[in-house]
Amino acid sequence: MDARITRIQAKLAALPTAEKAVLGPVLTETQISDFEDAHDVRLPEEFRQFLTRIGHGGYGPTYGLLPMEQWVGPGGMGQPAESFPIAPDVDVPTGPDDRGDLAGSFPGTITVVYRGCSDFTLLVLTGPGRGRLVEVNAEGFFAPRFYADSDFLSWYERWLDFVLTRHRDLNWFADQMAGNEDQLVATLLDDELPTRRRAAAYTFITYPAPSATLPSTLIRALTAETHPAVRESILRALAAQGEHGRDLLTMALADPVTDVRSLAAVLMATHTQQGRQLPTRRREALSRRLAYETDDSVRETIQRMLEHST
Numbered sequence: 666m667d668a669r670i671t672r673i674q675a676k677l678a679a680l681p682t683a684e685k686a687v688l689g690p691v692l693t694e695t696q697i698s699d700f701e702d703a704h705d706v707r708l709p710e711e712f713r714q715f716l717t718r719i720g721h722g723g724y725g726p727t728y729g730l731l732p733m734e735q736w737v738g739p740g741g742m743g744q745p746a747e748s749f750p751i752a753p754d755v756d757v758p759t760g761p762d763d764r765g766d767l768a769g770s771f772p773g774t775i776t777v778v779y780r781g782c783s784d785f786t787l788l789v790l791t792g793p794g795r796g797r798l799v800e801v802n803a804e805g806f807f808a809p810r811f812y813a814d815s816d817f818l819s820w821y822e823r824w825l826d827f828v829l830t831r832h833r834d835l836n837w838f839a840d841q842m843a844g845n846e847d848q849l850v851a852t853l854l855d856d857e858l859p860t861r862r863r864a865a866a867y868t869f870i871t872y873p874a875p876s877a878t879l880p881s882t883l884i885r886a887l888t889a890e891t892h893p894a895v896r897e898s899i900l901r902a903l904a905a906q907g908e909h910g911r912d913l914l915t916m917a918l919a920d921p922v923t924d925v926r927s928l929a930a931v932l933m934a935t936h937t938q939q940g941r942q943l944p945t946r947r948r949e950a951l952s953r954r955l956a957y958e959t960d961d962s963v964r965e966t967i968q969r970m971l972e973h974s975t
Contacts, residue, residue: 666711669818670718676825677724684828688720689732700733705746709796711816712788726824726838727780736775749773749792751799751809754860757894758808771801771809777817786839788817800839813842813864833871833905840898841868846875850882853899859892866898870905880910893922900925904932908944911935915950926958927966934974943974 680686697716701707708716722732737745749772771787778786783803789795798812798820814820823843827835842864844852849872852865869875869883880903887899900917903910917929930951934941943951948971955967 666714666818669822670714673715673719673818673822673825676822676829677719680825680828684724686724688723688730690721691718692716692721692733696733700736704737706790708790709788709817711796711818715817715821725821726778726786726835728778731777731779735779736777738776744770744772745775745790747772747791749787749789749794749799751811752793753797753799753811754858757859757863757892758810759894761805761807771799774799780839786812810839811860812839813861819843827871831873833873835871837867837871840864841871844868846872846879850879850886853883853886854889859895862886862890862892863895863898866895866902869902875906880906880913883910884913884916887917893920893925896920896922896925897928900928900932908935912944912946915947918950918954923960923963926954926960926963930954930963930967930970934970939975941970941974943970948974 677686677688694717697708697713722730724730773791774787774789776785777788777798780786780800783806785801785803787799787801789797789799794811796816798814798817799809800812801809812820814823823841824838826843827838827841832838840863842849842852842861844865849865849868853862856862856865866883866886869879883899883903883906887896887903890896890899896917900914903913911933914929914933918926920926920929933947933951934943936942951967951971955964955971958964958967
């Protein structure tokens, strides 16, 4: 763990001054023990090491890391000693949160980042996901989803790496993972967990300086992928590769899942200051699909794209 602490400290020091990467002072063991005793919990060791050796509150994703006095309350709803019931990596959560056992509260956690509106990043203290971070919406607009990172130090170091390597849009951070292009491709093609394959694909949405062969690799992954939510993430990654990537989206118009076909149609348009642009090749592909598409919702999506794109 000493090496990880040293790496994080070095990366913090390497950040440009424009980042204003300031953390609050470290906490003492007494301060942490008092918090643990007051709430009948034990903080994960990686988080304790961060607090006692690197800093407390301040620079981090979105609006930054929250100080101790804000850990319990919004997001975790003040029940950190109870168990957070969701196990990580079981499946890819999609759509709104329909779990009646949570009902807007997230026991067994503390809130480490407020992301705006009713979105929070929580650290799990109790339950099968102990030590992992989870993204939640207090109003149930989306189901809780675990970060791919194994612990707090991995999560925070990945944030620093994304800033230092200039990922194109840090708003996708919650759905992404660590790794260079070769490592991400290996995860996308070979990992047994759809949650990790999805995270690898999402990382390519903002990945800086991807190789020229990445679009063809994404098509290979799309062809082999069995999980619809992962296929959707691959489509988003393809669209992020520019016009060549969008041209390849035509292959997904025959996907067996209607949501995947609809997403492919939407992503085929290029958004410009003049509005949505749909090049001739893609327009022709959508018109051909429309001729024999049987699902009404997909037909409506295709028609809308054809009518409202130039």
